[in-house]
Amino acid sequence: MTSRLSSVRRWIAVGFVAVLPLVVLLVHAQMETPLLRPLDADRPIPTFISQEGPGNRPGDRDLAEHALEAWAKATGGILTFRFVEEKDALLRLRWVSAPGSLYGEMRPIMVEGRKGAEVFVRPEIAGLGKELDARARADSLFRDTIVYLTCLHEFGHALGLDHTANYEDIMFSFGYEGDIMNYFQRYRRQLQKREDIALHLGLSELDLKRIRQLYPPPRIPARQ
C-alpha cells in the first residue's frame, strides 16, 4: 500500500513537472494574445486593410494581402477573404507606430455578435534595433520581409494560432531564444525581387499543420 501511494505521488510529481512548461507557455501566449480562437470560415471572411498609417509605404497593402493569401493557400482554400469597408470587417489591419521592440499586435473584437480581430502592424523599422534598421535602410526587400512576416504572424494570431518555441515557425515568439536578424534573413535570401514574396509563403511544416487543424476540410458524409 505504501509503495503504491509513493508511486502515485511520484506520478503526480512527474505530471506536474511535465505540465509546468506548458502552463508557462500558455500564460506567456495569453499575455500577448488573449482570447485566441478561430474565426468563422464558413464563408469568405470580411476583411479590411488600411491604406495609410505612420511609416506606411504605397506597396504595403500588397504585403498584407500576400500574408492573407499564404494562410488561404496553407488551408487549401478553406480560408478565403473578401475586402469590405472597415466597419463591416471581421478582420482588420492597421499600420501603426509602436513603442520599443514591438513588431505588431492582435486584439480580438466582436462585430455584430461575430468573432473578429484587429491586427496592428508597425511598418517603420527604425526603433527595432540599430542592426535591423541599418539593414532595412540598405535593402528595401529586407524591410519588406520584416513587414510581410509581421503581417503573417499577426494574422496567424487573428486566425487563432498561439506562439511556438520553434525557430522555424512563423508563430515563433521572439521571447524565446533565437537570432532575430537571421530569422528575417533566411526568408530574405529566397527573394530576387519583390514579386517573389507571393511565391514564398514563409510557413513551416508545423505552421501548416496547426492552421489545418483549426480550419479542417469539411467532412464528406458517409454513404448510407
Ligand SMILES: [Zn+2]
Ligand atoms: Zn505574437
